Amino acid sequence: LDVAKKSSANKAVVEARRRLLQEWLAYRQRVQEDLEEEREALGLTAVSEERAALEVADDGETRVVE
Amino acid sequence: MRPILLSGHERALTQVKFSKEGDLIFSVSKDHIVCAWYSANGERFGAYKGHQGALWTVDVDPTTTLLATGGADNTMRLWEVRTGKLLKTWDYATSVKRVEFSEDGRQLLAVTEKRTGQLSTVYIYDISPDPSEPAPSEHALRIVVDEQPRVTVAGFSYLNHFIIMGHEDGSVSQWDAKSGEHIKDNYSHEDGMQVSDLQWSADRTYFLTASKDKTAKLHDTATLEVLKTYTADTPLNSAAICPDPQQYVILGGGQAAMDVTTTSQRQGKFEARFYHKVFEEEIGRVRGHFGPLNSVAVDPTGKCYCSGGEDGYVRVHHFDPPYFDFQFEVEREARAESRI
Numbered sequence: 001l002d003v004a005k006k007s008s009a010n011k012a013v014v015e016a017r018r019r020l021l022q023e024w025l026a027y028r029q030r031v032q033e034d035l036e037e038e039r040e041a042l043g044l045t046a047v048s049e050e051r052a053a054l055e056v057a058d059d060g061e062t063r064v065v066e
Numbered sequence: 067m068r069p070i071l072l073s074g075h076e077r078a079l080t081q082v083k084f085s086k087e088g089d090l091i092f093s094v095s096k097d098h099i100v101c102a103w104y105s106a107n108g109e110r111f112g113a114y115k116g117h118q119g120a121l122w123t124v125d126v127d128p129t130t131t132l133l134a135t136g137g138a139d140n141t142m143r144l145w146e147v148r149t150g151k152l153l154k155t156w157d158y159a160t161s162v163k164r165v166e167f168s169e170d171g172r173q174l175l176a177v178t179e180k181r182t183g184q185l186s187t188v189y190i191y192d193i194s195p196d197p198s199e200p201a202p203s204e205h206a207l208r209i210v211v212d213e214q215p216r217v218t219v220a221g222f223s224y225l226n227h228f229i230i231m232g233h234e235d236g237s238v239s240q241w242d243a244k245s246g247e248h249i250k251d252n253y254s255h256e257d258g259m260q261v262s263d264l265q266w267s268a269d270r271t272y273f274l275t276a277s278k279d280k281t282a283k284l285h286d287t288a289t290l291e292v293l294k295t296y297t298a299d300t301p302l303n304s305a306a307i308c309p310d311p312q313q314y315v316i317l318g319g320g321q322a323a324m325d326v327t328t329t330s331q332r333q334g335k336f337e338a339r340f341y342h343k344v345f346e347e348e349i350g351r352v353r354g355h356f357g358p359l360n361s362v363a364v365d366p367t368g369k370c371y372c373s374g375g376e377d378g379y380v381r382v383h384h385f386d387p388p389y390f391d392f393q394f395e396v397e398r399e400a401r402a403e404s405r406i
Binding site: 014017018020021022024025027031032035038039042044047048049050051052053054 | 086087088128129130169170171224225268269270271272286293309343344345366367394395396397399400
């Protein structure tokens with residue numbers, strides 16, 4: 001009985017996390033699309049200068065972790 | 067996580083900041099000196115000397131050309147990163163609590179302290195990314211904050227639409243960055259518990275506030291709605307968002323010994339705390355400092371983070387592979403479905 005209780009509690013936690021992650025990803029997708037549209041309408045590059053700085057630095061370099 | 071200790075400051079750190087490429091760390095302290103360090107090995111890149119008082123704040127532009135600092139000598143200063151040359155000094159009636167560049171690097175703001183006879187004021191300047199062009203003495207916009215409580219932190223939103231401010235009473239407010247008009251407030255933190263830090267997501271569409279109420283809160287920039295709350299057990303001084311695809315936030319705080327009544331309460335408070343950004347659950351802690359963490363920052367490339375302590379040290383931690391590998395079951399599922 002305890003095992004059954006525990007496994008259903010675990011299942012509830014996993015379900016809750018799954019829902020939170022889906023909500024978050026949906027939220028981010030919406031915001032990112034809005035921002036991209038707005039930048040395009042303003043005639044700006046897809047990403048801001050500070051994000052561009054990062055992407056240039058990462059070009060041709062795979063993430064190396066020591 | 068392999069720590070590197072940056073020792074060079076003689077007094078408490080007040081803010082630490084990475085360059086946008088992640089290769090340099092800038093640190094300011096109550097010892098009047100601005101330091102720059104290589105994040106990879108902790109060697110000192112240089113020092114920027116000239117301030118006549120404790121420093122409170124530092125920021126660097128997107129191309130790591132210009133550095134802005136502010137402090138208790140009532141000035142904001144602009145420096146050339148590479149040469150250390152002082153390009154400009156702005157004088158105010160009170161100390162400068164916060165400086166920040168906009169995401170395009172073309173605007174710079176300074177928050178000046180509220181004192182008897184002086185209201186909290188946010189000054190905004192138009193800045194040329196070319197250091198050979200003189201910076202303007204006159205502000206492009208000035209927001210005098212008289213109806214809201216003291217401003218503790220402020221920054222520019224995505225596309226420079228808004229100025230977002232954090233206040234002494236725990237509220238956040240949104241202002242039109244062109245007209246200076248007040249738009250809205252959210253009383254997101256406990257009343258009277260100041261907002262101690264405000265840091266942006268990479269695209270500045272959401273931000274994280276840290277507060278003395280022992281929580282950090284993720285806010286949507288446009289609506290000011292609270293998206294997530296991370297609850298700690300100590301007053302927070304700083305909170306940072308790890309860049310995607312990492313889904314973590316890092317919180318730093320702790321109470322100074324003189325503010326703590328029993329020694330047992332001090333145990334384990336001087337740690338950087340990692341929380342899952344989406345699930346709001348604590349993942350782990352990193353210890354090392356001997357005093358409260360006054361400022362935490364994450365490398366924009368996600369390779370490491372650093373913390374500046376009341377103990378006078380900056381600690382840089384490079385992330386180990388397990389840090390990148392760790393995922394919740396539901397995240398692995400989502401990745402398998404290639405959603406993240």
